[in-house]
Structure formats: structure tokens, C-alpha cells
Amino acid sequence: MVLTQTADDISSMRVRGAGRIARTAARALxxxxxxxxxxxxxxxxxxxxxxxxxxxxxxxxxxxxxNAVRYVMxxxxxxxxxxxxxxxxxxxxxxxxxxxxAAVERIADIAARQFPDDAVVMTxxxxxxxxxxxxxxxEQGRVREVYATEVRPRNQGYITIxxxxxxxxxxxxxxxxxxxxxxxxxxxxxTGTDAVTANGAVVNxxxxxxxxxxxxxxxxxxxxxxxxxxxxxxxxxxxxxPIEERSAEEVTGxxxxxxxxxxxxxxxxxxxxxxxxxxxxxEIGAFAPxxxxxxxxxxxxxxxxxxxxxxxxxxxxxx
Ligand code: RI2
Numbered sequence: 001m002v003l004t005q006t007a008d009d010i011s012s013m014r015v016r017g018a019g020r021i022a023r024t025a026a027r028a029l030x031x032x033x034x035x036x037x038x039x040x041x042x043x044x045x046x047x048x049x050x051x052x053x054x055x056x057x058x059x060x061x062x063x064x065x066x067n068a069v070r071y072v073m074x075x076x077x078x079x080x081x082x083x084x085x086x087x088x089x090x091x092x093x094x095x096x097x098x099x100x101x102a103a104v105e106r107i108a109d110i111a112a113r114q115f116p117d118d119a120v121v122m123t124x125x126x127x128x129x130x131x132x133x134x135x136x137x138x139e140q141g142r143v144r145e146v147y148a149t150e151v152r153p154r155n156q157g158y159i160t161i162x163x164x165x166x167x168x169x170x171x172x173x174x175x176x177x178x179x180x181x182x183x184x185x186x187x188x189x190x191t192g193t194d195a196v197t198a199n200g201a202v203v204n205x206x207x208x209x210x211x212x213x214x215x216x217x218x219x220x221x222x223x224x225x226x227x228x229x230x231x232x233x234x235x236x237x238x239x240x241x242p243i244e245e246r247s248a249e250e251v252t253g254x255x256x257x258x259x260x261x262x263x264x265x266x267x268x269x270x271x272x273x274x275x276x277x278x279x280x281x282x283e284i285g286a287f288a289p290x291x292x293x294x295x296x297x298x299x300x301x302x303x304x305x306x307x308x309x310x311x312x313x314x315x316x317x318x319x
Pocket of ligand 1: 018129205
């Protein structure tokens with residue numbers, strides 16, 4: 001079934017990358033809804049809510065996933081009729097997929113202006129949107145070469161170097177621990193993100209915060225390329241972004257003997273404080289990280305009224 005297959009593809013990382021995960025979930029909801037043979041709006045809504053929950057539980061850190069699911073599901077939850085719910089689901093899923101692709105292009109246009117001439121760039125992990133920025137700047141003749149990390153343990157760096165190489169960009173492939181050694185040669189560090197919090201912190205692939213620290217030390221700017229649906233609304237309520245911890249086998253390989261008492265830790269992401277982030281480039285503009293709550297309120301539409309509705313606050317000061 002398309003839904004369980006998609007959920008498995010996302011949790012096993014056959015489908016990976018925050019943007020691709022979000023688009024894949026939107027498409028899965030669209031297809032699942034079209035396949036349902038429910039006769040009532042209530043039954044259809046219940047099935048769709050169950051599907052949404054399954055998808056949201058696949059990978060906990062990338063907020064693009066619940067944001068995409070919420071956007072698509074609003075069409076179902078606000079509908080008055082079964083036919084209206086089916087139509088809104090289809091339209092919203094298609095709109096999300098189209099808008100998220102357009103956002104990557106727009107971010108590339110905006111971010112490319114930040115690249116100095118003859119730029120030497122460092123990137124970490126494999127971000128579709130960060131690579132789009134590098135490629136756009138290279139098309140404008142402003143990228144000399146890229147330092148791309150290996151990205152232990154899943155080695156997403158191999159995907160990055162293939163994409164950059166396909167675009168005709170000279171690449172230096174380095175182990176993750178060589179990032180500080182090469183930072184003096186670099187003009188800017190750029191990555192994507194899995195989540196931006198209300199205080200402007202950036203959650204991204206494990207190792208990002210170490211490189212951001214090196215960039216800060218060397219006074220090299222760190223630019224984050226982030227579609228607005230990668231901002232995490234619930235962090236305004238104090239919720240923390242859960243950091244996904246994956247299996248030990250990803251680190252050790254299968255069949256490797258470990259001494260007794262050794263525990264393998266394999267967090268997939270880390271948090272870079274806003275102090276080490278120079279600019280977040282979104283499809284609606286380039287901002288300092290302190291602008292994150294404004295994006296959440298004005299662009300994602302999560303305001304105090306929204307929270308009040310959701311949590312059904314009944315007591316107000318003065319009453
Ligand atoms: P785009 C990836 O996570 C990386 O952390 C990457 O920076 C981020 O998603 C954003 O990817 P993983 O799925 O949406 O490899 O920019 O764990 O492609």
C-alpha cells in the first residue's frame with residue numbers, strides 16, 4: 001500500500017532530505033485520499049488523520065514533514081462535505097509540492113547574491129536547496145570550488161559531490177574532521193536545515209554545529225538555505241525539536257564486534273545556536289536568525305489566536 005511503503009521509505013532514508021520528505025508525504029496523502037472508498041466525511045477524515053499520524057511519526061526531527069502534513073490536512077479538516085474534503089486534499093497536496101519546488105528556485109536566486117566573486121564554499125550533508133544556491137552562484141561565474149564533507153555515518157556527501165560534479169563545479173571531498181583545517185581557505189559555509197526554531201537556532205545534520213563554530217572562529221559567514229516550511233511553529237510554545245537517534249549499525253557496520261559495555265550513540269542532527277548563523281535565506285527573503293518568530297507568525301500563520309484555538313484556552317487575564 002502506498003502509505004505504508006512511503007512511511008517505510010522515509011524512516012529507512014530511501015527517501016531523505018527535509019524538502020523531499022515533505023513533498024513525498026504530501027503526495028502520499030493525496031494518493032491515499034484518492035484511494036479511499038469512504039461514504040461519509042467523518043470516516044474520510046478519520047482515515048486521513050490516521051494516515052497523517054503514520055507519516056509524521058517516520059522521522060521526528062525534520063519539521064518540514066509535520067508542516068507539509070498540516071498544510072495538506074487543513075483542506076480535509078476545514079471541509080463541510082466529503083466531496084469538498086477530497087477536492088481540497090488534492091488541491092493542497094499539489095499546491096504544496098509546486099510551491100516547495102518554486103521555493104528552492106527563489107532561495108537559489110536570493111542566496112546567490114551573497115556569494116563573493118571567485119567564492120570558495122564549504123557545505124555539509126546533502127541539501128537540495130543549499131546545492132541549488134551553489135549551482136546558481138556558479139552559473140553566475142562566482143564559485144571557484146567547493147569543500148564537501150563526507151557526512152558520517154550515512155555518507156550523504158557522496159550524493160553532494162555527484163550533484164556538484166554534474167553541475168561542472170570543482171569539488172574537494174574531505175572527511176568531516178578536516179573541516180577546521182580547510183576553513184581558512186573558505187569564503188562561506190552554506191547548508192540546508194531540517195528545522196529552524198523560534199530563537200533562530202538551526203537544526204541540521206550532525207556535525208553542522210562544529211563546522212559553524214569553526215566558521216565563526218575564522219570569521220567566515222554561515223548561510224542557511226531554508227524554505228519557510230522548515231521553521232518550527234511549536235517551538236514558540238516551548239516545544240523542543242527532538243533529535244533523531246538512529247541505529248548503532250549505521251556507525252559500526254553490521255557484524256562488527258564491540259567490547260562489552262560500549263554503547264554506540266548515533267544522533268542524526270545537532271543544533272547550531274543563532275549566534276553562529278549569519279543569514280537564513282528563505283523564499284520570502286534573507287533574514288537574521290532573530291527574524292524566525294516573524295516568519296512563524298506572519299508566513300506560517302501561527303499566531304497567538306491560533307494557539308488559543310488549538311489549546312482551547314478559556315481563561316483570560318481579567319476575567
Ligand atoms: P533539503 C537532510 O537530512 C540534511 O540534514 C539536510 O541538510 C536537510 O535534510 C535538508 O535537506 P537527512 O534526511 O531539504 O539526510 O535542503 O537526515 O534537501
